[in-house]
Amino acid sequence: MAQLILNHFSIRSLEIEKTVAFYSQVLDLKKGPRPDFPFPGVWLYSGADNDYNNAVLHLIAIDKNDPEGLKKYLGERDFTSLQGSGAIDHIAFLAAGLGAMLKKLKTLAVPYRERTVPVLKLHQIFLDDPNGIVIELNYPAAEKTALDAQG
Structure with a gap:
């Protein structure tokens, strides 16, 4: 089997504006071009928006x-099933700049949980987006050690 690389993840959201604001403010994703699908939505990019491959999050507005365009294109989903991660537990990103992220989360009053996994040499931050989906940010544990040493 060929190596798989995650291209994007999609969220169907009843809170599209809040979801765009969350990912834009917290993860610095930027709105960019989106094909003309028969339903509303927003694509958020990590990197240049002139390459669709950088559209890491496809938000699907309901x-x-x-709702017919969405039903015909992606199928129908019960609105009550759109809260939380469903069968998907969380979405994880590798990241750098732990100190800056912790400061940003505090400034934005975004609640988060932390833990270090020594065997993986990772310091993890967990937060919930406006749809209840858990986001995991993985930083080198050395960044946490350096922050702790600074006091």
Whole structure:
């Protein structure tokens, strides 16, 4: 089997504006071009928006007044099933700049949980997006050690 590389993840959201704001403010993802699908949505990019491969998050907005385009294209989902991660437990990213992220989360008043996994040499931050989806940010444990040494 060929090596698999994650291209993007998609979230169907009843809170599209809050979701865009969360990922833009917390993870610095930027709005960019999106194909003209028969339903509303937003693509958020990590990197240049002139390459669709950088659209790491595809947000799918739900228009309760006109859901037919979405139903025909991606299938119907019960609105009540759109809270939390469902069968997916979390989405994880490798990251750098732990100190800056901790400061940003505090400034934005975003609750988070932390833990270090010594065997993996990772310091992890867990936070919940506006849809209840758990996001895991993995930083080199050395960054946490350096921050702790600074006091």
